Amino acid sequence: MSIRLREVHKAFGPKEVLRGFTLEVRDGETLAIVGPSGSGKSVLLKHVAGLLRPDSGSIFVDTHSVPDLSRKELTRLRRRIGYVFQFAALFDSMTVTENVGMGLRRMPEWDARRIAARVEECLALVDLHGLGDRYPAQLSGGQRKRAGLARAIAPSPKFLLYDEPTTGLDPVTTTVIDRLILRMSDEMGVTGLVVTHDMTSAYRVADRITLLHDGRARFTGAPDEVQAAGDEVLRGFVEGDPDLYFGRNNDGT
Amino acid sequence: MAELLLRPFAAIGNLTLAGLESMGRAWRLFASAAVSIRNTDVWMPLLLPQMARVGVASVPIALFIATFTGIVMALQASYSLTGTIPSYFVGTLVGKTMILELGPVLTGLVLAGRVGANISAELGTMRVTEQVDALETLAYDPLAYLVVPRLLAGIVMFPVVVLLAISIGIAAGWFTALQLLEMSSAEFVKGLRIYYAPWDVWFAVIKSLSFGAVVTGTGCYCGLQTEGGAEGVGRSATRAVVAACMIILCLDAFWAAVLL
Numbered sequence: 001m002s003i004r005l006r007e008v009h010k011a012f013g014p015k016e017v018l019r020g021f022t023l024e025v026r027d028g029e030t031l032a033i034v035g036p037s038g039s040g041k042s043v044l045l046k047h048v049a050g051l052l053r054p055d056s057g058s059i060f061v062d063t064h065s066v067p068d069l070s071r072k073e074l075t076r077l078r079r080r081i082g083y084v085f086q087f088a089a090l091f092d093s094m095t096v097t098e099n100v101g102m103g104l105r106r107m108p109e110w111d112a113r114r115i116a117a118r119v120e121e122c123l124a125l126v127d128l129h130g131l132g133d134r135y136p137a138q139l140s141g142g143q144r145k146r147a148g149l150a151r152a153i154a155p156s157p158k159f160l161l162y163d164e165p166t167t168g169l170d171p172v173t174t175t176v177i178d179r180l181i182l183r184m185s186d187e188m189g190v191t192g193l194v195v196t197h198d199m200t201s202a203y204r205v206a207d208r209i210t211l212l213h214d215g216r217a218r219f220t221g222a223p224d225e226v227q228a229a230g231d232e233v234l235r236g237f238v239e240g241d242p243d244l245y246f247g248r249n250n251d252g253t
Numbered sequence: 254m255a256e257l258l259l260r261p262f263a264a265i266g267n268l269t270l271a272g273l274e275s276m277g278r279a280w281r282l283f284a285s286a287a288v289s290i291r292n293t294d295v296w297m298p299l300l301l302p303q304m305a306r307v308g309v310a311s312v313p314i315a316l317f318i319a320t321f322t323g324i325v326m327a328l329q330a331s332y333s334l335t336g337t338i339p340s341y342f343v344g345t346l347v348g349k350t351m352i353l354e355l356g357p358v359l360t361g362l363v364l365a366g367r368v369g370a371n372i373s374a375e376l377g378t379m380r381v382t383e384q385v386d387a388l389e390t391l392a393y394d395p396l397a398y399l400v401v402p403r404l405l406a407g408i409v410m411f412p413v414v415v416l417l418a419i420s421i422g423i424a425a426g427w428f429t430a431l432q433l434l435e436m437s438s439a440e441f442v443k444g445l446r447i448y449y450a451p452w453d454v455w456f457a458v459i460k461s462l463s464f465g466a467v468v469t470g471t472g473c474y475c476g477l478q479t480e481g482g483a484e485g486v487g488r489s490a491t492r493a494v495v496a497a498c499m500i501i502l503c504l505d506a507f508w509a510a511v512l513l
Binding site for chain 1 (some may be wrong): 286378382383384386390391392393394405
């Protein structure tokens with residue numbers, strides 16, 4: 001197993017976000033975690049990248065127990081993990097080229113010429129060729145997401161974590177991003193963990209889908225299993241039916 | 254009834270706890286930043302640009318304040334020193350107050366607004382837009398990348414800006430004495446030299462060095478603690494300025510008690 005979470009608990013003050021979340025992501029597969037906004041999907045992703053520490057439970061990436069790693073070991077592991085942020089999180093003061101090359105500049109074996117070549121390659125891969133001199137503020141939402149993806153894939157990571165990669169995008173740009181995610185998995189063998197509430201996108205990119213509900217993994221299965229499942233909460237989420245999702249006497253507020 | 258009476262004490266207790274918690278977090282941040290100094294490859298290339306932003310860009314406002322402070326000091330000294338007190342004491346008063354107090358403290362307070370708010374807003378925006386998290390995922394130490402160069406730039410550049418401000422303040426007082434108070438250069442310089450002690454300048458340097466650390470450190474701390482959106486960034490900037498000003502005034506009294 002390449003990513004393994006077992007009985008992960010996390011609370012922020014009195015609010016329990018994760019309440020014993022367990023999940024296994026197989027080597028080379030793309031797994032989508034779906035759930036409504038505020039259900040703790042991004043929190044989960046940050047645990048995998050070591051940006052947050054769980055209150056209890058274990059998180060393994062390959063053989064490394066993420067919460068137990070020293071700062072140095074975590075830095076080494078992060079070189080193998082790419083993180084695509086929800087709003088791209090590009091550095092405002094840098095051009096797209098500088099943003100994409102940021103991770104590579106931390107690698108001693110990469111000289112300036114090699115970095116420049118790799119940045120060009122990644123920009124071409126996400127169809128941003130020729131936009132390297134622009135600043136993030138000069139890009140559209142879809143271009144920013146693609147630049148964020150280019151930055152994440154530049155160091156050739158083994159794992160890619162996507163935080164709402166298609167949220168706020170038009171249907172055409174959503175398809176473009178989805179195809180890029182598929183390409184990462186098919187052509188580069190990257191293990192992907194996609195957090196989304198866009199079911200169309202989840203069906204398109206994921207080998208398996210997990211519903212995060214009430215801080216736990218409620219259901220995990222292949223896209224066709226999700227579509228055929230009888231679980232009321234899952235059906236409620238997939239069909240966008242609050243009565244099914246929250247129960248008939250509870251509007252979730 | 255009893256609960257109503259206890260409420261103010263509870264409020265004071267909560268406030269004290271929050272203050273202590275905040276101080277603890279700040280010290281932990283600075284201790285971690287001290288450890289991060291060893292990552293020289295990360296912060297070294299960023300030091301010069303930060304020195305330019307924190308120091309060089311602050312020179313005009315610092316000199317503007319110092320110029321008018323020097324003028325006012327000379328005029329008020331002349332107004333206060335009457336009777337048998339020789340007029341050259343105008344030079345003494347301008348020199349001593351500019352070096353010991355007004356140069357470092359006024360510059361510190363002004364830069365708390367300019368530099369502290371700027372750092373806090375910048376890091377706060379980076380925090381709420383996940384740019385700080387992005388740094389971490391790209392294998393950067395955010396403290397070495399964001400905090401160390403700003404802190405060092407403040408410590409190195411504040412004394413430079415303060416010494417410039419002191420010089421300009423004294424020069425402005427001198428010019429005022431010549432033009433408006435009918436004093437001669439010799440008189441003003443005599444007053445300036447009569448009680449001059451080289452230690453005074455060291456005192457100003459030590460003070461401004463500590464103010465530099467306080468202003469940039471508070472800016473970094475408040476910025477990195479930012480939560481929420483634009484409102485949170487604004488709150489952090491305000492908090493950074495208020496905290497830095499209060500600490501500067503407390504430190505001012507501390508250094509006067511310890512070093513003079």
